[in-house]
Amino acid sequence: MSDRGYPDAVADEFPPPPTAFTDREDREIEIRPYEGDDETREALVEMYDAFDPADRAQGIPPGGEDRIREWLSAILAGDCYNVIAWCGDEVAGHATLVPDGDAYELAIFVHQEYQRAGIGTHLIRGLLGHGQANGVEKVWLTVERWNRAAVSLYKKIGFETSDAESFELEMGLRLHAADDEDADPDPDDGGE
Amino acid sequence: MKVLCGIGGSDDSFRALDRTVDRAAVANDDLTIAVVDNEDSSVSPDEVVERAEAAADEAEIDAEVRRVEGDPGSRLVEIAETEGFEEIVLGGGHTSPMGKITIGPIAEFVLLNAKTSVTLVR
Numbered sequence: 357m358s359d360r361g362y363p364d365a366v367a368d369e370f371p372p373p374p375t376a377f378t379d380r381e382d383r384e385i386e387i388r389p390y391e392g393d394d395e396t397r398e399a400l401v402e403m404y405d406a407f408d409p410a411d412r413a414q415g416i417p418p419g420g421e422d423r424i425r426e427w428l429s430a431i432l433a434g435d436c437y438n439v440i441a442w443c444g445d446e447v448a449g450h451a452t453l454v455p456d457g458d459a460y461e462l463a464i465f466v467h468q469e470y471q472r473a474g475i476g477t478h479l480i481r482g483l484l485g486h487g488q489a490n491g492v493e494k495v496w497l498t499v500e501r502w503n504r505a506a507v508s509l510y511k512k513i514g515f516e517t518s519d520a521e522s523f524e525l526e527m528g529l530r531l532h533a534a535d536d537e538d539a540d541p542d543p544d545d546g547g548e
Numbered sequence: 549m550k551v552l553c554g555i556g557g558s559d560d561s562f563r564a565l566d567r568t569v570d571r572a573a574v575a576n577d578d579l580t581i582a583v584v585d586n587e588d589s590s591v592s593p594d595e596v597v598e599r600a601e602a603a604a605d606e607a608e609i610d611a612e613v614r615r616v617e618g619d620p621g622s623r624l625v626e627i628a629e630t631e632g633f634e635e636i637v638l639g640g641g642h643t644s645p646m647g648k649i650t651i652g653p654i655a656e657f658v659l660l661n662a663k664t665s666v667t668l669v670r
Contacts, residue, residue, distance in 0.1 A: 414648035427647055456645040463646050498648060524650060 361518030370485035387482035390438035459494035556586025560639030564669035584620035621657025
């Protein structure tokens with residue numbers, strides 16, 4: 357799981373939240389960063405508790421309220437970046453960046469009721485804008501290769517495939533240029 | 549049951565080892581522990597062999613611990629076929645910081661190619 361690949365080119369600038377838009381079902385959606393309050397955490401528990409298990413990816417979100425709370429306490433920690441799509445006081449979707457060495461792992465979930473309405477695109481752009489504003493340099497994710505909607509969303513955003521050898525695709529995105537000249541540019545583009 | 553447990557030194561492989569040994573003690577399985585080369589593992593094969601022998605001793609079972617060199621997935625499948633094993637047991641995958649489970653290349657190969665049942669221990 358080491359030596360992940362990232363594009364050389366830095367991604368576009370993404371709009372930092374808060375942002376607002378009308379989705380394709382004419383719902384008013386607001387994208388805001390998570391500020392650590394209990395009320396929001398409870399709204400997230402509610403969304404994940406009602407989440408269709410068919411849309412789980414590689415074991416997350418977990419099932420059952422206890423496991424959901426345990427998982428959320430790890431990914432809502434102070435060193436993570438979280439952004440939420442709100443429809444009124446209901447959570448429509450949630451995206452997160454969790455630290456992993458010098459990079460961050462990304463995941464995004466949109467509740468079934470709010471899918472296919474353009475929310476995912478706004479949400480991930482909001483998350484990446486939030487990360488960019490906070491100096492996040494590199495982001496990676498894995499996605500099941502049969503999840504074509506997700507793969508095409510990530511590609512549209514600028515993610516490039518870094519590992520296509522297993523069940524899941526691994527993709528990477530560069531949000532900022534590296535601070536220093538990279539000591540080990542690792543120009544390994546051959547197969548391993 | 550005649551069980552082949554393949555471990556290479558990753559965290560999930562040690563979890564599989566402990567569970568398989570515990571089960572063998574209760575179910576009286578005929579257990580062979582194959583220590584394979586896992587290039588993603590930071591633990592040396594000798595150390596893995598020691599851990600496996602210690603686990604078997606502690607559970608007071610008579611398991612064979614065998615060092616298996618070469619490509620891990622295909623060697624495990626080959627041993628299971630030629631020696632009449634009924635089940636292959638492997639670690640259940642690596643968990644990312646996010647909590648996502650990823651199955652490694654050894655498990656992928658064994659899952660797709662084994663003729664026996666395969667258990668991934670979570």
